[in-house]
Amino acid sequence: MLQSVGVVVPAYRPDPERLVPYVHALVEELDPEVVRVELDAPRPETLDALDALPAVAHVNPVDARRGKGAAITAGFESLRTDILAFADADGSTPAASMADVVAAVRDGSDLA
Template sequence: MSSESSVGVVIPAYDPDLLTLERYIENIRQVLSPDVIRVEIDSPRKSHVERLDEIVEVNASTSRRGKGSAIMEGFDALDTDILAFADADGSVPAPSLDDIVYQIKQGTTDVSIASRRHPSSNIVAHQTVVRRLLGDAFAFAARKMLPTQCRDYQCGAKALTAEAWEAVGHHCYEPGFAWDLEFVSVAGSLGYEIAEIPVEWEDHPDSTVSPVSTSIELATALIDVKRRTDAIATSPRFRDVKKTERSKLMKLGNSDGD
């Protein structure tokens, strides 16, 4: 990778605050200067699509696909060297997203993720006590159960090389909020080093995410993700194989239906 590498940003959205999203898009454009910004919006109002279509590439789904499905469809549609996503509420501001993408451009890592729990992160506005307790409990459980361990699986901004996505995307299935968890665990199980980047982060209490139902979804998905990524981590196909060779193997797997 280099500073000249092309960058595509996907923003998954469901019933977003349009003014917030428009400001966030403009901030991303000014700070990152990405080649493409693509909004994957579910069950949108026609007026929202028309307004967004004037400033970014928009893919609107009449049904609610879920966050994971929206990101995957967006990533598959991008034709850039680096793929990134950020949640539509702008909790991770554009300069922090730029820090995440910068790690990929520098070639220091192939996968880079935002981390609210990094010691150097700056939390501008904390979540409610209930959200924090649920989030901390989930992160603890995930670190104990999964082959890939990190401080923060769910923070809403991540980036990777297009080559890494070819390998990682082959093993991602979660359609909803558990996709972040699956993405991180799959990437680590395939042998990619994951850079956790400190960010500035601000909670948005008006988010459409329900802490209770989302926690249940994540807890249920954790079992499935553990089973799938344990299988990857212990597979003779990937054991002691260099990262670049793993990517080649995944390309062969995509062609032969494995």
């Protein structure tokens, strides 16, 4: 049975021109049930730009800056998927590399 995947993307004032294509690439490579963008202290224009995210992406804007760890924790706590993953909003880990990590977990690793 294929395990469901949820991805959290913590973001503090991200560049939408990088984030939107990156989330699309994550969706293409991982076929996740959900990608949750934990968005700290967003600017109105950033929220508007994120309308271009794929349907499986959900944005959780928070007025304050929580920090990366708190954003990831909040995202993980909201997911109801078999596999939990996170990826930085700047796309520093290529989507194909994220797919390799998720594949290792699907193949039986407890952690990758």
